[in-house]
Amino acid sequence: MRWRGIMLTVSGALALAACHAKQAEVTLPRPVIAVVVHRDSKPVLATLPGEVNARYATPLSFRIAGKLIERNVRLGDTVTAGQVIARLDPDDAQRSLASAQAQLMAAQHRLGFAEQQLDRDRAQAQEQLIAMAQLEQTQDAYVAAVAQRDQALQQFALLKNQTEYTVLTADHAGVITAEDADTGQNVAAGQAVYHLAWSGTVDILCDVPESLLTALTVGSAASVSLPAVTGRRFTAHVRELSPAADPGSRTYRAKLTLDAPGPEVRLGMTATVTFADAAGDAQADDPITLPATALFHEGNAPAVWVVRPGDHALELRRVQLGRYDDRTISISQGLNDGERVVLQGVHTVSAGETVRAVAPLHPEDFAS
Missing domain, CATH: 2.40.420.20 (conserved putative lor/sdh protein from methanococcus maripaludis s2 fold)
Incomplete structure (x- = not known):
């Protein structure tokens, strides 16, 4: 009975302590x-939708016509300056180059013969063994041989360049944004095979209503947020403001340059551009x-x-x-x-x- 009373007392004390702890936790x-x-x-002037674009985007094309036999890059690939991205069938260009090389060798041989004949006729003319008219004809033949050699040399250089033009290289580092020709297709000179967006400077394009034109100028600052890049805002400045309105929307296209875009900013992303009043202070x-x-x-x-x-x-x-x-x-x-x-x-x-x-x-x- 004594031990039972002690156990009841201890149990009651423990239960009371637990209640007090629970009550303290709740409070x-x-x-x-x-x-x-x-x-x-600064007060906000306007918030406009925008889009991320490369500042420079150029089509890539061959300088000569031919059959496209090789494509080394695909849509979305990153390329470096000088990288080979496509090739044309070089057979015709190589044959034309070989023909031009043969013509150049013949012209050089004729020039050598004309030079030797001129030296002989000059020596004989000094000894009065030939008429002066014959010397003049020899000189004319030499001048014509020099011109034919120069013409053959330029033709050879031109066809050599055309042989090199069968290889298409990227002139700048960037990203392939479009494919405009398929392997096996006959392409014309200047026909776009790829479109390249240059890496580096990134622009934000947005359409500005005419009510904001008086408040915006080239160099105006803006804050840019990207839904795809949460938790970060970018600073940008107006680089170019269209002088004429779009006939359909009656808005003016503005191009803003991001100050520090970073690798997470990708082409084609949507953006929110916020223009603040540069002259306003917190009120x-x-x-x-x-x-x-x-x-x-x-x-x-x-x-x-x-x-x-x-x-x-x-x-x-x-x-x-x-x-x-x-x-x-x-x-x-x-x-x-x-x-x-x-x-x-x-x-x-x-x-x-x-x-x-x-x-x-x-x-x-x-x-x-």
Whole structure:
């Protein structure tokens, strides 16, 4: 009986301790991902869709006509400068070169004979053994032989070049973006076989409405985001602005150069181009840009969760949205600079709940 009483006492103490531990665990503040927000440094003029393009893209073609017998690269392949990418049947070009070489040898032989005859006639003319008219004829034959040699030499050089033109090489490093001829096809001189986009400088193409023309000039800065490259924004500058509007869309084509594109930026990607007011500074009524994951609703009104600075409790704050983007929202009213806003898990918290604000593990995932 004594031991039974001791065991009951110990069991009760352990159960009470477990209850206290469980109660203490429940009352701990809940961690939430939240950051201090600030107003945008410059007002946004416009956000436009764009596309990644190479600055230079050229068709690759043979200089002579012929039958395409070999293709060494395919669509999407990366090539280097001087790399052989295609060949024509060289038989006709080689035969023409051999014929030109034979004509050059004959012309050189005739020139040698004419030079020897000229030397003999000059010696005999000094001894007055031949008439001056015969010497003049010999000199004329020598001049004609020199011209025939020069003509044969130029023809040989031309046909030698044409033999080399049966090999198509890439003149710049880049990526093959199109295939325009198949093996076995007879191609004409200048007919495109491939299209090559040069590597290096990358442009962003976008169409600007006429309402922005007064605010944009060559050299204007822009911020570029790519849906395929999440968590990163690129800086770009306007390189070229079309002087005339497109007849169909009535917009002006702008070409922007990315400052540091990186290998993750690929041709053909879609882009979002944001132009900011270069003359604007942050004002009290400037918007605050947040990730779209921070958006919640109170009834039909948009709202965000704000962590109160005093008791660290959550407050559902109605806000007014100025703009929706693919990954961000722009809040024009309802938030103050320096307040802490919940960025993730907005559907799992409740008003008045005490929380512990935690910075994002990967801040670039929530970059605006």
